[in-house]
Amino acid sequence: MKSLQELMDSKSNFVDYLYNDTISQYHKSRTGYFASLIAPEYTNWREEQRAWRESAVLFNQSHHMPELFVKGPDAKRLLEYLSPCSFANLATNRGKQYIAYTERGHHVGDCILHYYGEKDGFELISGMPVLNWIRYHGETGGYDVDITFEPTTPYTPDGKRSKYRFEVEGPSARKILDEVCEGGFPEIKFFHTEYVKIAGCRVHVLRHGMAGHAGAEISGPFDEMDTVRDAILSAGEKYGIRQAGTRTYYSTPLENAWIPYPLPGIYTGEENRAYREWLAPDSWEANMQLGGSLYSDNIEDYYWTPSALGYEKLVKFDHDFIGREAIEAGLKGPKRVKRVLEWNLEDVKRVMNSAFEDGPLYKSIEMPTAYWGWPQADEVLSKDGTRVGMSQYCGYNINERAMVSLCGIDEAYAAPGTEVVLTWGEVNGGSRKPHVERHEQTQIRCRVCDAPYSKTAQEKLRAVI
Structure with a gap:
């Protein structure tokens, strides 16, 4: 078989196939190799959950999220057309939760988007269905774009990534970051970004929060990962910081109510x-x-719609995008x-x-x-x-x-x-x-x-x- 369509055509009931016979890519990537990169538990998941409420945790996001880098003259035009998100406020100092839908208004996927200017373009983090959707339209839609895809670490040839990524979370997160950042941690609005220095390394910071606190997502060149992590853990020791394993990390949506990986609405039409x-x-x-x-x-x-996922507030009708008419009608109830x-x-x-x-x-x-x-x-x-x-x-x-x-x-x-x-x-x-x-x-x-x-x-x- 050469395509998903051929696979679907070969099944008398594709829902039954997805329900009974698949092994999800998500579970495939949870290999023994992945467990050697990030422990399921560094202490125990109960104390790690409590730490994000009572002290602080460090989540390692460096290995499980695929990334897409999009640049070129038509990069903004492509991404804007694929999403109901407004690009009117696009800036290099703010992140964006990026969502995409089919012509029928069915959810394809979501991810985090960063913009680094016309030369370096866009970085889109996590969410395979939406990354594939972007890749397809970029390759087939006549856009002048340069697209680079980077899979999760278990699927990379050498086990390395372009960037590491950490999340520092909890009521003591700000104190820890203030100590570890050279010159202190700057005031950053929610979902805005800034560059700081940690242990001499230039670090990109997204003011974020996964478990109900004013946390920060930090990233930088992959070969500086250990240096930055060690500095954060050293500064956070007196505040009771804990490294959180994957069992804890994947329980965070239960607090912040982000619904991960809904079925993409691409199988019909x-x-x-x-x-x-x-x-x-x-x-x-x-x-x-x-x-x-x-x-x-x-x-x-x-399938899911914007309102069912809580994304209604992200939908802006200030531009043309795929699924606009269907979404506009659906939001009327x-x-x-x-x-x-x-x-x-x-x-x-x-x-x-x-x-x-x-x-x-x-x-x-x-x-x-x-x-x-x-x-x-x-x-x-x-x-x-x-x-x-x-x-x-x-x-x-x-x-x-x-x-x-x-x-x-x-x-x-x-x-x-x-x-x-x-x-x-x-x-x-x-x-x-x-x-x-x-x-x-x-x-x-x-x-x-x-x-x-x-x-x-x-x-x-x-x-x-």
Whole structure:
């Protein structure tokens, strides 16, 4: 087979294929080699979670995120046309959350974008579906652009990257950065950037926050990674800084309510056929691994819109872009919106207790993150059994002492405090995915909550808005 389209044509039911027979690129990249680069836990995930609320953590983002570098005379025109994000405020001293959609208004992907000026162009970080979407249009759309793709570290020939990337997070992050940066840490507005020096190295800083605090994402040349990391850890020792492993890192969305890697809406529509013919049969999109209780032969039931992901505020109609008409119509409603579901603890305990009692055995709830699909889609029902939403990402947060999940839910059921039900476990006793054990489905009562769920994150969000 030469393309994703040929792969799809060879399957009588492509949803069934994604649900049962794929091994996601995400899980492929979590190899033993990757674990040697970043430990799953440097101490233990519970203390690492607590550190981002009580002291500080250092997340290492240097290896798991692909990157795309786009420059040339048409670079801005290309990226602006592919996204509803406004480029009117484009500047070299501010980052941008970049999103892209199909002509039908279905979400393709999102990433972080930096602009370094006309000569050096743009850097787009993470989000394979959106990076592939950009690559395709850049190569086939007649744009005068130079595009360089850099995969995650396990897929690089020499195990090296152009840049390292760290996140310093927590209530003591500012004190640590103030000490480690030569001349102190500058005042930087949220999602703005600046250059500082750490241990003699020039470091690019994005004022950011992943776990509810005013953190900073810092990056620089890959060969300076150890020098910068050691300096930060040394300065942070007296503040109780901890390195956070991958188990902790992948639980951060439960606090900041970012929904990672929704299924890209590219599998339907003749207007997307050429793109599917461009994508390889072993591409990221060909290996999305659906999981969870939502099972539908209609793949569009797994698609997302801007409002469902909480991206409505990023959509600006000050330029022409792919999907403009569909998005404009969709935002008029009725629509889905982003919320957090707080799981009923009695129901959670009942599911966990099933492993130790006679009777039905329910799907295990792993901690701190409980997802087993990439992406995972669990159906959310109203009290009368009507499907009203889709839960995407779930797990435990020790700072809130709660099991929660992120979801897109119909506006009519989105008011905080509304009671809904989440179906837990897969159909027919579980899929053929080798990491999914045989089990029975059950239901977990949930309470609809604001997104983000963390009170600390909500306070920080209000501060920047």
